[in-house]
Amino acid sequence: MSLSSSFLSGMNVVVTGASDGIGAAIAVELARSGVESLILVGRDADRLKAVAAACAVQCRCVTADLATQAGVDHLIHELDGEVVDGLVNNAGVGLGGLFEELPIATQDRMIYLNIQALTQLSHAALEPMLRRNRGFILFVGSMIGFVGGPGMSVYSGTKGFVNRFAESLRWEISGSKVRVVLLAPGVTSTSFFKSAGIAETNIRAGQMTAEEVSKAAIQGLLANRPTIIPGLRNKILLFGMRWAPRWVVGWVSRRIFAGIASRSSNSSN
Numbered sequence: 606m607s608l609s610s611s612f613l614s615g616m617n618v619v620v621t622g623a624s625d626g627i628g629a630a631i632a633v634e635l636a637r638s639g640v641e642s643l644i645l646v647g648r649d650a651d652r653l654k655a656v657a658a659a660c661a662v663q664c665r666c667v668t669a670d671l672a673t674q675a676g677v678d679h680l681i682h683e684l685d686g687e688v689v690d691g692l693v694n695n696a697g698v699g700l701g702g703l704f705e706e707l708p709i710a711t712q713d714r715m716i717y718l719n720i721q722a723l724t725q726l727s728h729a730a731l732e733p734m735l736r737r738n739r740g741f742i743l744f745v746g747s748m749i750g751f752v753g754g755p756g757m758s759v760y761s762g763t764k765g766f767v768n769r770f771a772e773s774l775r776w777e778i779s780g781s782k783v784r785v786v787l788l789a790p791g792v793t794s795t796s797f798f799k800s801a802g803i804a805e806t807n808i809r810a811g812q813m814t815a816e817e818v819s820k821a822a823i824q825g826l827l828a829n830r831p832t833i834i835p836g837l838r839n840k841i842l843l844f845g846m847r848w849a850p851r852w853v854v855g856w857v858s859r860r861i862f863a864g865i866a867s868r869s870s871n872s873s874n
């Protein structure tokens with residue numbers, strides 16, 4: 606069951622990473638919640654079309670590799686002439702493994718997608734929203750961006766950027782009616798871990814579904830919550846992490862991520 610909302614009513618919303626996982630679920634949830642049209646972005650045209658078919662509103666699919674400047678430019682060009690009322694900055698990838706062993710080019714691509722593309726798209730979308738005094742940007746950060754995760758060090762850094770950027774931008778535009786909202790999911794059952802090269806056996810926390818996360822996201826957006834943490838378990842975990850000394854957070858994090866960050870010739874610290 607979804608709420609049709611006057612806030613989303615008539616909006617044209619761009620969702621990046623809409624072909625799968627959390628992005629696809631958010632697109633479906635937005636369609637149920639009153640948006641007029643969606644622009645679905647990803648690299649896989651067929652999967653985008655399948656998501657469009659599941660959304661009962663007008664959809665336009667744009668293929669773009671947002672880990673490249675050419676892909677970001679292509680999307681911004683495609684959006685020229687569109688009135689973008691909402692932007693869901695969801696496209697993102699992870700990488701599991703030891704920082705010094707993972708190819709730097711692969712890590713650069715992840716940084717580009719998770720940070721550069723998201724920053725440039727937000728920059729292109731925000732000014733017209735502020736002029737119209739209407740719209741929203743929903744950032745998909747992560748719990749790991751608050752906590753940090755060995756074996757996912759650069760990914761954690763990119764999500765730390767998203768979490769802080771979203772919060773700061775919200776404060777920066779607080780005089781306007783444009784909403785900036787951060788969604789920070791915990792472990793969610795999608796293709797994310799497989800794509801990141803992380804085995805299922807290394808994912809210990811209780812997983813939520815993409816549908817549960819997307820419902821929490823749209824409810825949080827409609828309530829204009831600064832930060833949306835889906836699931837009670839994640840809320841409790843984050844509360845504990847915020848009050849615990851950092852060395853305790855580090856101790857817990859090293860145990861949670863031990864399987865990903867294992868080193869054959871390990872040191873004890």
Ligand SMILES: NC(=O)c1ccc[n+]([C@@H]2O[C@H](COP(=O)([O-])OP(=O)(O)OC[C@H]3O[C@@H](n4cnc5c(N)ncnc54)[C@H](OP(=O)(O)O)[C@@H]3O)[C@@H](O)[C@H]2O)c1
Pocket residue numbers: 621622623624625626627628629646647648649650652669670671672673695696697698699718745746747748789790791792793794795796797798800
């Ligand atoms: N799953 C989790 O546990 C979890 C937890 C916290 C935060 N998150 C965040 O949630 C977001 C969505 O992740 P997910 O779990 O839904 O993963 P997912 O199922 O793997 O989906 C990732 C989406 O990003 C798109 N994408 C990947 N590389 C891209 C590129 N170079 N250019 C354009 N689009 C690209 C993919 O589409 P194409 O393959 O068609 O390009 C896909 O639609 C990410 O930002 C992730 O960091 C996930």
